[in-house]
């Protein structure tokens with residue numbers, strides 16, 4: 234994945250590393266993971282010099298009522314925190330946790346909403362969450378899971394997400410290159426440049442995201 238990144242990603246891109254953390258992890262474990270992530274970031278910065286920028290954040294699995302480690306995993310210089318839940322989480326539980334995060338002064342970016350039953354049952358819930366200040370990030374990886382692909386496509390097609398991320402776990406996974414761009418542009422009504430450029434840039438600049446669905450960004454064919 235790394236060796237082919239130079240050719241496959243546009244120069245000037247920013248790659249955010251989001252290794253997994255859980256809110257129930259011990260402080261020492263989190264500190265160790267952070268160290269490794271930042272070390273890797275530095276190696277990549279050296280390798281790709283000024284062509285690609287790298288940042289270290291995290292994907293925080295929220296377990297139980299703990300909201301620990303948001304400070305360590307937030308996108309650097311911003312209040313945005315990428316959060317995930319067990320796929321069986323209920324709508325009420327999700328809503329309560331997201332409200333608690335907002336009350337703490339952070340902005341939750343909901344990772345792969347297409348994997349939650351509450352979203353597949355009623356995706357309009359993402360509209361409510363976007364009005365509260367949450368972001369919705371569809372994972373390209375979900376397109377390869379039979380269980381989640383249709384929901385992921387639906388969210389992308391109708392503007393129910395702010396961003397598309399690779400969620401790459403291994404070199405075999407999709408990354409945000411031209412082949413994925415062609416695939417997404419084949420069905421999404423929201424331009425690729427919005428999902429992978431304009432709106433992610435708002436996050437990196439610690440700005441609010443627009444309300445969903447993204448009807449104002451509809452593509453004129």
Ligand SMILES: [Fe+2]
Pocket residue numbers: 292317344345
């Ligand atoms: Fe995840």
